[in-house]
Amino acid sequence: MRVLIVEDNPKMASSIQRGLREHGYAADVCHTGFEGEDLAVVEPYNLILLDLMLPDRDGVEVCRNLRRRCVDTPILMLTALSGTENKVAGLDAGADDYLTKPFEFDELLARIRALLRRGEATEGRMLECDDLKLDLYTRTAKRGDAEHELSNKEFALLEYFMRNPNRVLSRAQIGESVWDMNFEVGSNVIDVYVSQLRKKLDRGHERQLIHTVKGAGYRFGIMD
Amino acid sequence: MNPEVQPRKPRRPSGLLPRLSLRLRLTLWVVAIFTLIQWTTGVIFWLYQRAAIREMYEAVLAEKAEPLSEGVSNLFPDDLHAANLNSLAQGELGWGVISRYALDVFDEAGKSQVLDRAPFVDAADLPIREALKTGAPAYTWLDLEPLGSTDPAAHSTATIVYPFEQDGRRYVLVIAASDAFAQRQLALLERVLALAGVIGPLAAGVAGWFIAGVAISPLERLRGFASRLGPESIGEALGVDEAESKEVARLSWELEEARQRIQAAFKAQERFLSNVSHEIKTPISVMLIEAQTLPREGLPEDVNAYLDSVEEEMLRLGRLVESFLTLTRVQDGKGLTRELEYPANDMVMDCVDHCLALAEQYRVRLSPRLLEGEHDADTIVCGEPELLRTLLDNLVRNAIRFSPQGQAVEISMQRVNASVLFHVQDRGPGIPPDQLTAIFDRFAQTEEEQRRGRGHGLGLEIAQGIAELHGGRIIADNREGGGAVFTVTLPVKEDEDDCPDVEADADERV
Numbered sequence: 001m002r003v004l005i006v007e008d009n010p011k012m013a014s015s016i017q018r019g020l021r022e023h024g025y026a027a028d029v030c031h032t033g034f035e036g037e038d039l040a041v042v043e044p045y046n047l048i049l050l051d052l053m054l055p056d057r058d059g060v061e062v063c064r065n066l067r068r069r070c071v072d073t074p075i076l077m078l079t080a081l082s083g084t085e086n087k088v089a090g091l092d093a094g095a096d097d098y099l100t101k102p103f104e105f106d107e108l109l110a111r112i113r114a115l116l117r118r119g120e121a122t123e124g125r126m127l128e129c130d131d132l133k134l135d136l137y138t139r140t141a142k143r144g145d146a147e148h149e150l151s152n153k154e155f156a157l158l159e160y161f162m163r164n165p166n167r168v169l170s171r172a173q174i175g176e177s178v179w180d181m182n183f184e185v186g187s188n189v190i191d192v193y194v195s196q197l198r199k200k201l202d203r204g205h206e207r208q209l210i211h212t213v214k215g216a217g218y219r220f221g222i223m224d
Numbered sequence: 225m226n227p228e229v230q231p232r233k234p235r236r237p238s239g240l241l242p243r244l245s246l247r248l249r250l251t252l253w254v255v256a257i258f259t260l261i262q263w264t265t266g267v268i269f270w271l272y273q274r275a276a277i278r279e280m281y282e283a284v285l286a287e288k289a290e291p292l293s294e295g296v297s298n299l300f301p302d303d304l305h306a307a308n309l310n311s312l313a314q315g316e317l318g319w320g321v322i323s324r325y326a327l328d329v330f331d332e333a334g335k336s337q338v339l340d341r342a343p344f345v346d347a348a349d350l351p352i353r354e355a356l357k358t359g360a361p362a363y364t365w366l367d368l369e370p371l372g373s374t375d376p377a378a379h380s381t382a383t384i385v386y387p388f389e390q391d392g393r394r395y396v397l398v399i400a401a402s403d404a405f406a407q408r409q410l411a412l413l414e415r416v417l418a419l420a421g422v423i424g425p426l427a428a429g430v431a432g433w434f435i436a437g438v439a440i441s442p443l444e445r446l447r448g449f450a451s452r453l454g455p456e457s458i459g460e461a462l463g464v465d466e467a468e469s470k471e472v473a474r475l476s477w478e479l480e481e482a483r484q485r486i487q488a489a490f491k492a493q494e495r496f497l498s499n500v501s502h503e504i505k506t507p508i509s510v511m512l513i514e515a516q517t518l519p520r521e522g523l524p525e526d527v528n529a530y531l532d533s534v535e536e537e538m539l540r541l542g543r544l545v546e547s548f549l550t551l552t553r554v555q556d557g558k559g560l561t562r563e564l565e566y567p568a569n570d571m572v573m574d575c576v577d578h579c580l581a582l583a584e585q586y587r588v589r590l591s592p593r594l595l596e597g598e599h600d601a602d603t604i605v606c607g608e609p610e611l612l613r614t615l616l617d618n619l620v621r622n623a624i625r626f627s628p629q630g631q632a633v634e635i636s637m638q639r640v641n642a643s644v645l646f647h648v649q650d651r652g653p654g655i656p657p658d659q660l661t662a663i664f665d666r667f668a669q670t671e672e673e674q675r676r677g678r679g680h681g682l683g684l685e686i687a688q689g690i691a692e693l694h695g696g697r698i699i700a701d702n703r704e705g706g707g708a709v710f711t712v713t714l715p716v717k718e719d720e721d722d723c724p725d726v727e728a729d730a731d732e733r734v
Contacts, residue, residue, distance in 0.1 A: 010511045019517030053502060089236055101372040104540035105516035151570050179573070184591050184632070192569060192594040192601055215695035 001116065002044070003027045006062070007038030007051040016049065019105050025112075033057035040066055047115055052079035054088060060093045067094035072111050074115040078103075100175065127162040132201060132209060132221050136164055141201060148200045153178065157193050158201075161210065161220035170217040194218060246443070247436045259425040266417040273413055275378055277406040279383035282363050284320055285399055289361055292316060293397045294399045296329055300390050304329065306341040315401075316703050322382075324402040331395050332356060344368070345383070345400060345644025355385040368400060414430035439676075442472040446479060455557035458487045469520030497552060547682040550614060554689035556577050560608050565721040568603040568644045568716075577618035579624060588624045589632040600639040605714050606723035607694045612714075616689040618683035619648040619698075619710045626708065643696075644716050651707040660700050664688045686717040687712075 001202045003025050020027040027112040028043070030036050032052040040048055048066075052059035063075055067074055069160045077090040077098040090098050096118070118136075127134040133142045141148045150158065156178045162170070171190050175183045183189050194210060202208045211219045244252070295312040296304070303395060309327045319325065326344050329337040354361040362385045364433030381400040388395055440467075449462050464476040515535040520528055529584035548687060576592050583590050595601050609681045616635075619641060623633040631651040638645040655663060684698075687710075691698050703709050716725060 009506055009510060010330065015513040015517050017509065022517065022519070024233065073474065080502040099430060100546070101505045103510045104539060105513060114621070151571055153570065179577070181576070181590070184589065185592060188594055188596050189573065189592055190719075192596050195596070196569075198602060212613065 001025050001046045003112070004036065004040055004043070004045045004048045005029045005068055006033065006040075006048065006054065006059070007031065008053070008055050009051075016108070017107075020112075023109060031055075032064045034057070037062050040071055040073060041069055047112060048073050048075045049112075050077050051093070052077055060089050061181055062194050063090065063095050064093040074112055074118065079133075079152060088100075126170065127159065129162055129165055129220070130207065130209065134158055141206065150200070155202070156195055159195055161218075162224050164220065166221040168216050168219050169214050174217065228343065247433070248713075250439065251432040251482060252435035253428055255425050255429045258432075259427035262422055264509055265593045266421055270410075270413060276412060277403070277410065278382065280321065280367070281401060281406065284322060285363070285382060285384035285401060286361055286386075288316055288319070288604045289384050289397060289399060292327065292399065293386055294387040296395075296397055297388065297390050301337070302339075304337050304339050305530055306338055309338065319401075321405045322401040323405060325507060326400050328400075328734045329395055331393065332399060337395065341452060345398065349532050350383065350385050350398060350701060352385055355387045355396055356394055359439060365403075366400065420657060422512065427495075442468055442476075446472075446475060449479065449489075453483060455490065456559045457547075458483065458490055461732075472730070497549065501545070501549050505542065508538055508542045508545065510544065544682070547686060551682060551686050554611070554693055560611075563606045564609055565604045565717060565723055566607060566609045568605055568610055568637060568646075568714075571605065571609075571612055571616060572637060572646065574613050575620055576635070578617050579620045580612065582621055582626050583633070586624050586627065587629040589628040589630075589633040590620070590624075590644070591634045593636040593638055595637045595644070596603075599625075603639055603644050604717040605694070606717045607646060612694065613691045615646070615687045615712065616625055616646060618644075618687040619712070622683055623648050623650035623652070623708070623710075630654065639716070642716050642718065643713050646712040648712075649703055649707060649709040651703075651705075654702040654708050655700055656707055657702070660702075663700060664698070 001024070003020055005013050005020075005027055007016065007017055007029070010031065017029050028039065028045075030039055031054075031190040033056045035102065036048075036050065036054075039045075050059045052061070059077060059079075063077070066073070066075070074097075075095045077095045078101060079090070079098060080101040096115055098113055099108060101217075125135065125137050127136065131144050134155075135142070136159070138202060139150055141150055141155075141158060156223050157174070160174065160177050172182055174190050175181055179189070198208075198210050202210060207222055209220060209222065210219075211223060213219050236688060292312065295315075297307055297311070298314070309329075311328055313325065320437075328343050328345065330343070330347050331337060332351070332352070334350075334352055336347070338345035345366065349364070351362040351364055364383045364385070366381050368381050370617075380403055382403055383398060383400045386397040386399070388397060388730060431515055439628060446462075449492050450454050452460075462476060462480040464480060468476065512535065515531055515538060520531070523531075573592060576590050579590060595603050620633060620635060627633055627650045632645070634649045636647045636649070638647070664687075684700075688698050691712055691714065694714055696712060699711045699712070701709050
């Protein structure tokens, strides 16, 4: 896995580089926006860490340019500014995630892993089941002609369902996979999200996709 | 917040007399000046009229005196009867304004020469001597309840004392004329003047009120502008109307320039904060990353422990800086820079996501309970998602820190009419009853909290600031059976409405 670090602070850059190398990533460093943009276009990186404040140009601008030049490498923005506007600008310009300095290195690793996973997943861009299509890139679901925007967790839940069709999935399994946690027995989190999904996808359709299995959990798919 | 930081409200000046508004004062001035001018003119006019009337009487009398004195000469001495005098006077036409009159003749000693009638006037009241001395007619005005008249207006008489000679002796002819006609004219004039003297000032008052209103209307506009002026409206320029009078336009310019200076100061402060944010956070980040990525193998244990401590303190410092920045943003009085729809359930689950690691570290379970059911599950809050998440995060992190191991932090929700309630409950030591409100103050930490050595005491103040920014509030309480419960109340987005779009002027402010 090759990571490009675009960061003007040399100490910061080399520390990140060292840390990433230790965790098995190949990491290149550059200190300016133009250099970063050129490298990102030429070299096949799996991920770009992009500082928002660069000496020669704005990270947001670099990001926007890269997307315009059809570089769809996942970009993780690093910023010392915490104003939401900055983050939003970054995300609007095509960044995939952001991290505010100072951050814990473990947090950085976790975000990188998540982005890389997403990158792999998007290689097969669509998940399909019956007339339901889930676009892993735009994170929208389409059933029949109706398109539905999904919140992050709705998307994660549906993706999990669609990757595990026709199997009875217990609440514990779902919680573990989608939320990384075990909900207590009395918790209604999973049921609330499942019913949200049903409302968007199953309502008004003859064939139901999400089925409740009494005492066990849920099953996704078309029942014969 | 510290009381001394609050701007002191300027005391309004107070005197013995109540302060009158500018408009009222202007009006009163107009009325006073108008009244003074009008009344003075009236009085002068009245005096002039009175003098003119007197002159007119005296002229008529003077005109009559000569022929009458000749007539009287013919009557001397034996035919000087009252009846003859009367017919003599009646024979003289053109009395004009004089309706009643009386004649008499006196000698030098003041003895009446009329044979069959007592004098109708006391000779001592007449300027006989003066008339005889100068040889010219003398005039006087006498208060002779006069001449048997019943006219109430007739209260004085114009009197001429006309000297003439008869048989080598000198006499005076006295003609007294009632001024009833003149008095009636004067009374009419007085009534007209009095009426005008009342109506005039009243009309001046009404006119003055409107004129003053027009004159100070720009002031009202400027006052409105000044009273609106605050951190959230500092970007709104004061339009200066070129058609405005010179003074008002100048004041407008001054105000507008003052506003621009304040705005510049705000911007400078924002830039400063942003720079501080960057300048402080960068070295912290570098130190943190260096400590975290340092190869640890082969290092003595105490050095490792030392590095752990450095790492921990750096993280803490970073969070503290972040918290200060958030707090500044929440309390800068500029309100929200944008409002987005945030489903209440997502808000809780995002917070759970964030706090999971900390919960695991403290061996505390998180137990969220979401809104369910057709209507409630769609509950949406309008606001800044980042801040709303921070709000719940701070409460949940607090709860985690206070929870005994193995216990659960419960996050439950409730939809009540147009509000959504978030309850964050723990099984910790609870809050001393006397500190239930004080805990929201800066750096307020209970001893227990200090003992556990986590957090920096800004969390609750930030949470409260965020809640208030979104039109909500937080209440702290103790649970039955031990532990604390923090309840956040936030207004809910109604179905039809969109979140207020404040994004448009966000650029203006940054």
